[in-house]
Amino acid sequence: MDSTPAQDRRTARITAEEALAMHAEGRPGKLEIRLTKPLTTARDLSLAYSPGVAEPCLHIARNPALAYDYTSKGNFVAVVSNGTAVLGLGNLGALASKPVMEGKVALFKRFADVDGMDLCVNTEDVDEFVNAVRFLGPSFGGINLEDIKAPECFVIEQRLRELMDIPVFHDDQHGTAIVAAAGMINACHLTGRALADLKLVVNGAGAASIACVELLKAMGVRPNNVILCDTKGVVYRGRTAGMNQWKSAHAVETEARTLAEALVGADAFFGLSVKGALTQDMVRAMGERPIIFAMANPDPEITPEEARAARPDCIIATGRSDYPNQVNNVLGFPYIFRGALDVRASTINEAMKIAAAESLAMLAREDVPEEVGSAGAGPALRFGPEYIIPNAFDPRLIARVPPAVAKAAMESGVARRPMIDLARYARELAGRLDATAMALETITERVRANPQRVVFAEGEEEKVVRAAIAFRNAGYGTPVLVGREDRIMSTVAALGIPLPDGIEIHNARLSDSNRRYADYLYERRQRQGFLFRDCQRLVNLDRNVFGACMVALGDADAMVTGLTRSYSVALEGISMAVDPEETPETEGAASPLFGLTLLMSRRSGTVFVADTAVHERPDAATLASIAIRSAAVARRMGHEPRVAFLSFSTFGDPKGSIPGSVREAVRLLEERGVDFEFDGEMAADVALDPALRALYPFCRLTGPANVLICPGLHAAHILTRAVPRLTSATVIGPLVVGLSHPVQIVPMEAGVNQILDMACLAAHAAVHR
Numbered sequence: 178m179d180s181t182p183a184q185d186r187r188t189a190r191i192t193a194e195e196a197l198a199m200h201a202e203g204r205p206g207k208l209e210i211r212l213t214k215p216l217t218t219a220r221d222l223s224l225a226y227s228p229g230v231a232e233p234c235l236h237i238a239r240n241p242a243l244a245y246d247y248t249s250k251g252n253f254v255a256v257v258s259n260g261t262a263v264l265g266l267g268n269l270g271a272l273a274s275k276p277v278m279e280g281k282v283a284l285f286k287r288f289a290d291v292d293g294m295d296l297c298v299n300t301e302d303v304d305e306f307v308n309a310v311r312f313l314g315p316s317f318g319g320i321n322l323e324d325i326k327a328p329e330c331f332v333i334e335q336r337l338r339e340l341m342d343i344p345v346f347h348d349d350q351h352g353t354a355i356v357a358a359a360g361m362i363n364a365c366h367l368t369g370r371a372l373a374d375l376k377l378v379v380n381g382a383g384a385a386s387i388a389c390v391e392l393l394k395a396m397g398v399r400p401n402n403v404i405l406c407d408t409k410g411v412v413y414r415g416r417t418a419g420m421n422q423w424k425s426a427h428a429v430e431t432e433a434r435t436l437a438e439a440l441v442g443a444d445a446f447f448g449l450s451v452k453g454a455l456t457q458d459m460v461r462a463m464g465e466r467p468i469i470f471a472m473a474n475p476d477p478e479i480t481p482e483e484a485r486a487a488r489p490d491c492i493i494a495t496g497r498s499d500y501p502n503q504v505n506n507v508l509g510f511p512y513i514f515r516g517a518l519d520v521r522a523s524t525i526n527e528a529m530k531i532a533a534a535e536s537l538a539m540l541a542r543e544d545v546p547e548e549v550g551s552a553g554a555g556p557a558l559r560f561g562p563e564y565i566i567p568n569a570f571d572p573r574l575i576a577r578v579p580p581a582v583a584k585a586a587m588e589s590g591v592a593r594r595p596m597i598d599l600a601r602y603a604r605e606l607a608g609r610l611d612a613t614a615m616a617l618e619t620i621t622e623r624v625r626a627n628p629q630r631v632v633f634a635e636g637e638e639e640k641v642v643r644a645a646i647a648f649r650n651a652g653y654g655t656p657v658l659v660g661r662e663d664r665i666m667s668t669v670a671a672l673g674i675p676l677p678d679g680i681e682i683h684n685a686r687l688s689d690s691n692r693r694y695a696d697y698l699y700e701r702r703q704r705q706g707f708l709f710r711d712c713q714r715l716v717n718l719d720r721n722v723f724g725a726c727m728v729a730l731g732d733a734d735a736m737v738t739g740l741t742r743s744y745s746v747a748l749e750g751i752s753m754a755v756d757p758e759e760t761p762e763t764e765g766a767a768s769p770l771f772g773l774t775l776l777m778s779r780r781s782g783t784v785f786v787a788d789t790a791v792h793e794r795p796d797a798a799t800l801a802s803i804a805i806r807s808a809a810v811a812r813r814m815g816h817e818p819r820v821a822f823l824s825f826s827t828f829g830d831p832k833g834s835i836p837g838s839v840r841e842a843v844r845l846l847e848e849r850g851v852d853f854e855f856d857g858e859m860a861a862d863v864a865l866d867p868a869l870r871a872l873y874p875f876c877r878l879t880g881p882a883n884v885l886i887c888p889g890l891h892a893a894h895i896l897t898r899a900v901p902r903l904t905s906a907t908v909i910g911p912l913v914v915g916l917s918h919p920v921q922i923v924p925m926e927a928g929v930n931q932i933l934d935m936a937c938l939a940a941h942a943a944v945h946r
């Protein structure tokens with residue numbers, strides 16, 4: 178089978194054996210339950226279970242709304258099926274639907290941090306099914322119905338919506354409709370069509386199809402322009418065989434009787450039926466630039482290869498993750514429930530669905546982060562025929578869709594706990610699954626409140642341009658790109674995203690400030706072997722020198738660089754214009770400069786590690802100085818420092834020479850009477866693990882250390898390179914600490930987000946100057 182480059186990038190073609198092995202491996206299935214409270218001691222048991230548990234029970238009995246405060250209800254969704262329409266595989270029964278239901282629960286958790294439970298209900302009787310769900314209702318904050326065939330699914334959903342006071346949402350209907358509508362908005366945009374003129378043919382007249390058609394009609398598609406087909410052909414007015422009230426509502430006057438006849442000249446096709454239902458001949462008969470969403474799972478109505486071979490001008494989407502344009506409800510249900518749960522919506526209504534569809538459509542038109550798809554391989558994702566809908570792994574989805582849904586819930590009056598600050602909600606959501614975003618939230622908020630001018634010294638680099646645009650769009654301030662305007666503008670044009678207002682471009686050679694910067698450098702360097710013309714050349718040609726002059730002379734607040742030069746070369750250029758900062762804390766240190774790296778994980782929070790860049794074998798005075806300044810940075814970033822001086826030994830055991838200088842550093846801090854917790858020397862596990870630290874009751878740390886001072890560069894380097902590869906921790910840094918102006922150097926392999934984070938940290942340091 179041929180594959181397109183975009184497909185290669187994200188392809189995960191798999192075999193049946195691999196899929197079975199994955200499900201059987203280790204603990205069978207895809208789910209387990211985790212505790213959110215400790216259950217280690219007798220006291221824990223008394224609080225969590227008898228007698229303590231009686232208290233929340235009694236409170237909830239008096240006031241049911243308190244269930245949201247004392248139990249998991251508010252973040253807990255039931256994924257319920259009877260297995261009568263498992264994907265496009267037909268009626269496999271309740272038990273055989275369990276892998277899909279476990280999968281949906283896994284997606285809820287992975288993409289929106291919603292906890293779920295699969296409930297496979299073994300009945301095809303509507304009343305029995307409805308009763309099973311309604312009587313289990315108190316446990317849950319929402320009900321996600323899944324893979325229940327039409328027409329029973331319509332009755333079941335309607336009855337449960339009437340009986341229950343929490344959102345009941347049939348994912349195959351509405352989740353699919355929302356995502357398909359988002360894709361259709363963009364496909365129409367790209368092919369120059371208006372929804373009102375769209376001629377759509379839908380194969381399948383079941384759960385997913387009926388809901389898709391209803392939502393599209395609510396969004397402006399004309400009822401007479403939509404033809405539904407099922408196993409008996411076109412659903413025309415007057416047909417009697419295989420009909421029901423839901424099909425009848427969409428029956429139209431038409432001469433067409435078969436799918437092939439209906440498709441002649443059609444603009445768009447929706448497949449929500451079975452594998453292979455659409456032929457190449459049918460595709461050939463469609464109108465100009467046809468839009469084909471072949472959404473049957475696991476195999477589409479037509480493969481993209483077949484569709485493109487028949488009509489190279491088509492836009493094709495499927496429900497699968499191994500082709501571009503995955504129109505699948507995974508882009509919908511996690512985020513729709515996230516937004517609905519967070520405002521305690523009593524239902525999920527039309528306004529919330531349309532808001533979700535529009536936010537998905539708009540997100541696809543923005544610049545795509547590198548971590549979407551496997552970064553680096555293949556061409557970047559750009560809005561166009563091969564990318565009409567966000568990728569399932571797009572980390573921005575959680576911050577975009579739920580706020581749109583929550584807002585629509587509030588505006589349409591179904592939110593029982595409205596929220597005032599939606600922008601703040603979006604930021605909190607961004608941090609919910611991303612340790613970096615979570616760790617940086619207070620920092621980004623502070624920068625937004627105090628926007629800064631930040632020099633992006635390597636302004637012609639594509640990643641830098643993208644980071645600068647993101648910086649501007651995030652409201653962090655004014656990015657100043659150093660580079661040639663024509664080069665930068667052609668990079669922007671190739672990116673296909675608009676350059677927001679308020680980004681400055683400075684060409685070092687042509688800048689009005691050029692002479693002033695050369696004079697400044699000459700003043701500093703004339704007795705160090707530099708002629709004026711050397712300084713002029715440096716300002717003209719070395720963008721790090723030019724950028725550093727801007728910051729040093731107050732033309733900008735901060736600077737970020739590092740992509741095109743090694744750390745030491747970049748630092749050399751910067752040091753031409755910016756001095757290290759000597760303070761009482763740096764007294765006795767070999768140099769005030771050092772590197773501070775942040776390791777961030779959702780479980781352990783943020784840990785600062787130093788020195789990760791400068792001093793190979795720091796002496797005691799240097800270690801002490803590094804500790805004081807690291808503690809200050811940690812505090813500035815909102816962390817009360819607990820500093821551990823690390824070694825291979827803990828409080829004298831085993832003996833060796835290195836711990837001597839570490840112990841001496843601890844003594845120096847005692848002498849200085851610093852205002853933060855510190856202790857050492859100690860092994861890293863003792864520093865981080867309270868159980869081990871309990872062996873040393875005299876230790877002054879009152880909690881796990883969050884600032885780790887390493888005895889040498891080798892240890893710091895190994896630690897910060899190994900941890901992110903062995904755990905889920907992410908890394909920022911090393912931050913340059915000790916310059917008199919905020920300048921940061923990213924690693925040469927840094928991605929857009931890293932550049933953005935470093936720019937934001939540099940801006941944050943500028944706020945605090």
Ligand SMILES: NC(=O)C1=CN([C@@H]2O[C@H](COP(=O)(O)OP(=O)(O)OC[C@H]3O[C@@H](n4cnc5c(N)ncnc54)[C@H](OP(=O)(O)O)[C@@H]3O)[C@@H](O)[C@H]2O)C=CC1
Binds near residue numbers: 353506507
């Ligand atoms: N990409 C996505 O996100 C999603 C995709 N889907 C896919 O959509 C399909 C339908 O799911 P769902 O609506 O839940 O199931 P339903 O059982 O509710 O509906 C199936 C419909 O398909 C019709 N159908 C079956 N075979 C054919 C055929 N050969 N030609 C024309 N019509 C046919 C049935 O016709 P009749 O009424 O005559 O029996 C019925 O109307 C599945 O493949 C499923 O995987 C569903 C949800 C989400």
Ligand SMILES: CC(=O)C(=O)O
Binds near residue numbers: 263348349
């Ligand atoms: C994706 C999905 O829910 C289905 O195919 O049924």
Ligand SMILES: [Mg+2]
Binds near residue numbers: 264323324348349
């Ligand atoms: Mg489904």
